[in-house]
Amino acid sequence: xxxxxxxxLLGKELRQLGRSRGALVSATLLPLLLLVVVxxxxxxxxxxxxxxxxxxPGGGPPGLQSxxxxxxxxxxxxxxxxxxxxxxxxxxxxxxxxxxxxxxxTLELLVALPVRLSQILVAKLLSILILGIVVTVPLFAxxxxxxxxxxxxxxxxxxxxxxxxxxxxxxxxxxxxLLTLLARDFRTANNVNGVLFFPVLIVAAGIxxxxxxxxRLLVLGAALLAIGGVAILAGARWITFERYLx
Amino acid sequence: xxxxxxxxxxxxxxxxxxxxxxxASWSIPIGARTCLLGPNGAGKSTxxxxxxxxxxxxxxxVTLLGVEPDTPAYADARRRTGVVPQNPGMxxxxxxxxxxxxxxxxxxxxxxxxxxxxxxxxxxxxxxxxALSGGFRRRLLLAAALLSEPEILLxxxxxxxxxxxxxxxxxxxxxxxxxxxxxxxxxxxxAEAEALCDDVVILRAGRVLLHEPLAALRGRVAPRLRLxxxxxxxxxxxxxxxxxxxxxxxxDAAVVNVDGRRAAPELLRDLLGQGLDVYESVPLEPSxxxxxxxxxxx
Numbered sequence: 001x002x003x004x005x006x007x008x009l010l011g012k013e014l015r016q017l018g019r020s021r022g023a024l025v026s027a028t029l030l031p032l033l034l035l036v037v038v039x040x041x042x043x044x045x046x047x048x049x050x051x052x053x054x055x056x057p058g059g060g061p062p063g064l065q066s067x068x069x070x071x072x073x074x075x076x077x078x079x080x081x082x083x084x085x086x087x088x089x090x091x092x093x094x095x096x097x098x099x100x101x102x103x104x105x106t107l108e109l110l111v112a113l114p115v116r117l118s119q120i121l122v123a124k125l126l127s128i129l130i131l132g133i134v135v136t137v138p139l140f141a142x143x144x145x146x147x148x149x150x151x152x153x154x155x156x157x158x159x160x161x162x163x164x165x166x167x168x169x170x171x172x173x174x175x176x177x178l179l180t181l182l183a184r185d186f187r188t189a190n191n192v193n194g195v196l197f198f199p200v201l202i203v204a205a206g207i208x209x210x211x212x213x214x215x216r217l218l219v220l221g222a223a224l225l226a227i228g229g230v231a232i233l234a235g236a237r238w239i240t241f242e243r244y245l246x
Numbered sequence: 247x248x249x250x251x252x253x254x255x256x257x258x259x260x261x262x263x264x265x266x267x268x269x270a271s272w273s274i275p276i277g278a279r280t281c282l283l284g285p286n287g288a289g290k291s292t293x294x295x296x297x298x299x300x301x302x303x304x305x306x307x308v309t310l311l312g313v314e315p316d317t318p319a320y321a322d323a324r325r326r327t328g329v330v331p332q333n334p335g336m337x338x339x340x341x342x343x344x345x346x347x348x349x350x351x352x353x354x355x356x357x358x359x360x361x362x363x364x365x366x367x368x369x370x371x372x373x374x375x376x377a378l379s380g381g382f383r384r385r386l387l388l389a390a391a392l393l394s395e396p397e398i399l400l401x402x403x404x405x406x407x408x409x410x411x412x413x414x415x416x417x418x419x420x421x422x423x424x425x426x427x428x429x430x431x432x433x434x435x436x437a438e439a440e441a442l443c444d445d446v447v448i449l450r451a452g453r454v455l456l457h458e459p460l461a462a463l464r465g466r467v468a469p470r471l472r473l474x475x476x477x478x479x480x481x482x483x484x485x486x487x488x489x490x491x492x493x494x495x496x497x498d499a500a501v502v503n504v505d506g507r508r509a510a511p512e513l514l515r516d517l518l519g520q521g522l523d524v525y526e527s528v529p530l531e532p533s534x535x536x537x538x539x540x541x542x543x544x
Contacts, residue, residue: 008351012340019339108334109345111300112391113352114324241300242261 002126005115009123013097017131023096027135031085035139039078043143043152046073062212070152076208079164079217082140083204083224086168090132091193094176097124099189102180107245117241121180125173132169140165163217164204167224171200174228177235181243200227249273249312250398250428251297256306258292258452266292268452269306274445276397279424281439282432283538284449290432291332293449294402297430298329311398325353328391330384332402332432336375342386343371346393353394365389365419381412385419392423399429405438417441436534446534448541456541463537469505470530471513474498476523485520489513501530 002010017023064076098121101107110120144158175196183189207220252273258266267289274280282290295301296308299315307314311323337345343358350356362371365385370378378386384404391399404420405413420431421442433439439446446463448456456463475482482500486493494501504513510527517524 005352008348012348015344016337016339104338105335106337108331109337111295111298112329112331112334112387113349114321114327115352116299116321240302241295242302245300246261 003119003122005119006123006126009110009115009120010126013123013127014130017093017097017127020096023093027089027092027131030088031136031139034081034085035136036142039073039081039143040146042077043070043073043147043150046070046077061209064209070147074147074153074157074161075214075216078143079161079220080205080208082136082161082165083168083220084201085136085139086132086165087172087197087200089135090128090169090172090176091179091197093128093131094124094173094179095183095186095189095193097127098176098180099183099186102183102244103185111241111245117239117244121177121239125176128176129169129173132173133166136165136169137162157214160214160217163221164224167221167228168204171224171228171231172197174231174235175200177239178231181235181239184246200224203227248276249309250276250278251430252307252309252312253293253296254307254309256296256303256308258289258296258301259304265452267296267303267449270449270452270454271306272447272454272457274428274430276428277426278445279427279429279443280431280445280447281443282430282447282449283434283436283439286434287451288449289452290449291402292452294329294332294400294430294432297327297400299324325394326396327398327400328394328396329400330387330391330402330404333407334387336378336383338374338376341372341374342367342378345375345386346390349390349393356393356395358393361389361393379412380408381415384408384412384416388416388419388423397428399424399427401429401431401433403433404431405433405435413438436538440534448538460534463534464531467537467540468503469507470501471504471510472496472499472501472526472528472530473517473524474500474526475517476525482517482522482524485517485522489516499526505529 101110101124107120140162144155144161147153147158148155178196179189179192183192203223204220207223208216210216211219253267253270254273256267256270260266266287270289270293282293284290292301296303296315297310299310299320302315310320311326313319313323340348343362346358346361350358362368365388367382367385367389370382375383375386388404391401401420405416408416417438424431424442429443431439431443440460443460445459446456447454473482473486479495479498479500483493483495486500486502491502491504502513504510507529510529514524514527
């Protein structure tokens, strides 16, 4: 299971995250907007109106064919919002837990203790993952419940949307390891986050539009996990105390 | 005698090409109190980081209690070592007692309450680390390093940046903490080294220039004698030079390289015989600063 030192360090990270108002507010506000405030009016509108997609030669991309009414919300718009939120929350948390520690040189306090870099980073990544889940899943649950109550989709269909949410949180957490290598201060971290996430979001939008039916959510989940896996492998290959302390 | 810390032909080259340690070899036996001296950039902090396991040597071996950092037994050796880092950043969201509790949990032993009392941290135990004054930060770091009752103590510039009162308080705590412990004190402060250590390792440009007991180091420097005469330094210096002695002038005194206890009586008789009213003759103990400058500038 989880190493004892990692458990102790995880407790420290969660305590510090809980006390960081800036991290909590910024990690909650945007998901609140994207997962609850914006989607609900869209859902109500789409239930009553057909999605007006211009006809394209050959019927257009598979993801846009025969996409009408609430399906457009459940299979296209909401998964995109969910993916964006799943990516953003861990990246904000990483800026606080990983980059701030480096910027303020508090990492020196940890280096003086009997812990390895891998233990420090695993604890940080776990805390980021936990925050990502704790913030996004309850907000998702609010909208998902409403969708099911309104009869726009079944509980099983909404549960499938959890796939891109969960995998986006995991992917973004893994990308945080690259952030550890590349960003030495908070401002650079925000820029690096943008550079890392833009291509991922383009890929996500491409999959949602390019793949038809519910399978798009599974393909998107697989793609996010693959990106996260590559990030972890690259980070683990290059990260050392020397690079982190620089 | 078993080594507590050992560097065997260690080279550390950073990614930017800077060579911090260059084929450096030295070791500290268990129980020794050794001072690591050197000018800025000599490789002192790199040496500490290599022992901590935070850096890897580019070449050669570093061992802590006979164990290399990449081996499974290193974690245990590390838990037997307390470290006071050099002027680290301080958490704005962890209090004194929470940080010490974290340290206790990671070392797996220690009495936080006793250390808080012993280091006078009681009134500040709920204070966030970043809000502590410089002196209390050092007390906290020292308390954290000693919490697990370690056998080895690594001190990286423990008083740098402190005002004289706070530095004096930390010195008193250090001299108590170092009793019975193998200690490596990395410092610029020669008076601190002289007061707290028995052995000296001097580094320059990553190389070990010297490693020996402080007493032996003193023995390497020629004894000196400071003389003052009522007539002033001029006639005194002239008389000494006529005897073929190399003389340094310090304000109104003349300093000569002679063994004061052996040569002073005959020298004084001669000077008095020449009509010089010599009223002071003091054999000088070479200061560590002088020894350090002699070695580093040689």
